[in-house]
Structure formats: structure tokens, C-alpha cells
Amino acid sequence: MNQEARDKLVEAELQGVKQIRGQLGEQGKAQCAMGVLFYALVSRGYVFTRKSWVAEYGLDKHAPACPFMDTELENRECLTLLVNEAQLVVHLNDDHELSFLDIARKFPEPIDV
Numbered sequence: 001m002n003q004e005a006r007d008k009l010v011e012a013e014l015q016g017v018k019q020i021r022g023q024l025g026e027q028g029k030a031q032c033a034m035g036v037l038f039y040a041l042v043s044r045g046y047v048f049t050r051k052s053w054v055a056e057y058g059l060d061k062h063a064p065a066c067p068f069m070d071t072e073l074e075n076r077e078c079l080t081l082l083v084n085e086a087q088l089v090v091h092l093n094d095d096h097e098l099s100f101l102d103i104a105r106k107f108p109e110p111i112d113v
Helices: 003-014 033-043 053-057 085-094 100-106
Strands: none
Touching: 003 033, 003 053, 003 100, 033 053, 033 085, 033 100, 085 100
């Protein structure tokens, strides 16, 4: 996750965007973390091509481990394995129910494969 993605999530939290789970949501209404990032691109006129839009935020990279894996941090031990960083954003939003701010702050650094 690059700094722009972190900034967009923090901005959504500070603006009071209602956070939902399990779906992208709608522009200008309740959204999940991936919805915040997707609609930020839409609002700036991003032209969608075959290249995945998640690459704009560096979320196409190999996923680091969930920050809750093999720990009992906040009693949320996690054994989920993920393929890319975009899946980790969805996982943290939906499965661990982290706020936009917590996703931005707790998202692990990328790993080199």
C-alpha cells in the first residue's frame, strides 16, 4: 500500500465516511476500504484500462502476512493466507473489521518476493 492509499483512507475516516463490510458501496455514500480507494480514482477522472486499478495504490504486490497472523493481538488470532495486498485490505476491512484509520496505520510493509 502506497502513501496515497493510506492518505485516502485517513481522509475518509476524518470526513466521517460510513464504513461498510462485504461490498464496495456507492460514491458519496457508505463504502468499504476498497470502495474509498476505487471512488477516489473515479472522482479524479481515472481512465480504467486493462491494468488493474489496484496497482495505482501499490496493492497489486504480493501480500505481507495479516498483522494478526500468529498473534493474539486484541484476541484476533488469524490464520488467513492472501495473494496480494488488495486482498489484505478487504480482509482487514471485512474479517477484522478495522476502521479506515486502523487499516492505514496497521497495514504491513510490503515483502520482497
